[in-house]
Amino acid sequence: MAELFIFSIAESLITKLASHAFQEASRVVGLYDHLRDLKETLSLVKAVLLDAEQKQEHNHELQEWLRQLKSVFYYAEDVIDEFECQTLRKQVLKAHGTIKDEVSHFFSSSNPLVFRSKMAQQIKDVSKRLDKVAADRHKFGLRIIDVDTRVVHRRDTSRMTHSRVSDSDVIGRENDKENIIELLMQQNPNDDDKSLSVIPIVGIGGLGKTTLAKFVFNDKRIDKCFTLKMWVCVSDDFDINQLIIKIINSANVADAPLPQQNLNMVDLEQLQNRLRNILAGQKFLLVLDDVWSDDRVKWVELRNLIQEGVAAGSKILATTRIDSIASMMGTVTSQKLQSLSPENSLSLFVKWAFKEGEDEKHPHLVNIGKEIVNKCKGVPLAVRTLGSLLFSKFETNEWEYVRDNEIWNLPQKKDDILPALKLSYDFLPSYLRQCFALFSLYPKDYIFHSFEVSRLWGALGVLASPRKNETPEDVVKQYLVELLSRSFLQDFIDGGTFYQFKIHDLVHDLALFVTKEECLLINSHIQNIPENIWHLSFAEYNFIGNSFTSKSVAVRTIMFPNGAEGANVEALLNTCVSKFKLLRVLDLSDSTCKTLSRSIGKLKHLRYFSIQNNRNIKRLPNSICKIQNLQFLNVLGCKELEALPKGLRKLISLRSLDISTKQPVLPYSEITNLISLAHLSIGSSHNMESIFGGVKFPALKTLYVADCHSLKSLPLDVTNFPELETLFVQDCVNLDLELWKDDHEEQNLNGLPQLVKLKYVAFWGLPQLVALPQWLQESANSLQTLIIKNCNNLEMLPEWLSTMTNQKALHISDCPKLISLPDNIHHLTALEHLHIRGCPELCKKCQPHVGEFWSKISHIKDVFIEEPEKLEEEEDE
Structure with a gap:
């Protein structure tokens, strides 16, 4: 069963219809009543969707009902999007239209009277289809659940764990074991300290925490x-009564002879007394396995009950997949479980795939097994799953089948890797x-950057509306931090205003599994594109020959994550x-076409190009x-582009603009109308000597200027860039960052921050940079990351660098003339x-x-300092 996402779609539609701007616009064109009725019907259906999504797994009729509902929802989304397109077009016509434009508009299908009639009919059609499908909701006995609070309470007894394990079944965890035992056996600094020490073990599902x-x-x-x-398995419930009962029963002492059903009848006060009697004066170890709840109030209540009257040195060992829970519970640094080495993975695989000694008779299968183990990326449960699948099977083709198939295409039992990973996914909130x-x-091993993720999510409308004083980028940050906390992301690099990360291959398999009815990454194994796929990604350009069916009209995404070079664009x-x-x-990206058809303007729903x-x-x-809906336009690196298109001011939804052009001057009169522009990149624009003189960018947060060989000055000040957070300047060989300092000093005299x-x-590849520009000093309270690379003439770092009180990262590379750090660098406590x-001399010092x-x-x-020996080797080369 693949994920349907319909709760989040319904929530997005209702939020949009309820917005003040949308309601005002619908009144203007006389569609308010129609859209209000649609919103009410959507709200009725949404109320039972969470219950339906939780019950659908074993009910095929319910699954089909949800699929029909999703189809109607997407149709409704398209109709509402059409309405938004018209609203934006009217705004542009009012602000920038000529008489000719207005006449053309009157005689087009966008004429207000024609549009109103067309939209009214489409809304009625949506409502009719929605009413018809929604009427069936009663026959499934669905409960009303208004808020998606995840966790989903399954009571899946198959997940309940116990404390028994054979040491011979554990491979590659000896060091982890010793580290934890050392922590458990440590005495508290004060022998009289009765506070509980809590040691969390954190890692992705299947990594072997339990x-x-x-x-x-x-x-x-x-x-x-x-x-x-x-030993207590907490699982998805954190009911205080039930946990106390589990702890009492696990203690297994004469004081707790009551069976489970009798304990259930005891009130909380009696349970607490019984627990105190059991634990009083005891030095105990309590394992809380598989914790999912981040309810701190409940955790503190349980902890206080447990630690009352206990002996010093008592410890709790907790396992969880979620960093934030580990931080909430832990009194020491979390023990983050790493993947098994390839050698240990193979040993574990052989143990599960063969009887003892049997592997020696089948060396050719062991060789295939090495390739299969590579799929598992060091996750023990994945190794066990695939090893068990091949137990007592000796046909080469059976092993090759497992090697060549995605894990999610292989048979899975309840305790195998995919269900274990899917459980993490099931606990995610719908958004x-x-x-x-x-x-x-995206393909496996892809290096993600937050800005491209932000663009994709934003263009497809899957981000929540930002709250007051928030931007869409803030929402993306929240989402990524939460996914990281839940072990879905790895190799996470925090750049302060942007992020880089990867996802584990098995997590990628999970993503493929849950979205196989909507998203398709096309590679050599895909022969045809199924009907009703919404999002298409081509691993290579030559796979584009795959035929689109006549019903592929729903496609909303076409992308080439590895580049479209060679494709017939x-x-x-x-x-x-x-x-x-x-x-x-x-x-x-990376396509080689020489022209684009004018008909691209007909793609009025396009957000990202x-x-x-x-x-x-x-x-x-x-x-x-x-294309008034366009939010992200990227023509960066198009070095032959002679000029930007005329009419940029009409792109009133644009948030990100990445450009290269042969123009000596940017069309500022156009760009300054882009009041929502938050990201601007200018690259390979070799005819520009100066940019931004007096031009205001009220919402700009990120500025990237690169490979502009003639650029001599870059005027930056808070008057024109009041929100600027990220500045990246690279390979501008004639740029002097101090050229505008006179104006800058004059503004300072006027008291402007x-x-x-x-x-x-980041200053990168700037041969004119001899010292850091003085104006950087005024970011002392905000700067978090400073990167200086390949600045061959940089001779010193200023003493005022030590006033950067919030600086978290300083990266310096390939600056051979730089020989010292500021004397007060130890003042940078953050x-x-x-x-x-x-930097040979600096590295030595x-x-x-x-x-x-x-x-x-x-x-x-x-601290990473390159060793002198390596520097000398590079010089010899």
């Missing part, structure tokens, strides 16, 4: 250290489910215009500027990451324990 806890629990040293050991599922459009675009009229995302790094195109059709919101600054490489600067930087948590 097995490790059992491994520790059964060690003889633990038996000697604790007079009482208890995160759809966002996570879209990761399936002209033909694809014609297909999009004629067939995929509801397209929201069209990413043709990119032809980044096209080296052939010289002109863009002006019709692009008719300067760039006080800058958080991330600094967590200091990386220095490619910062060497751990021996360098003259080491005492000033030794307090920093993460």
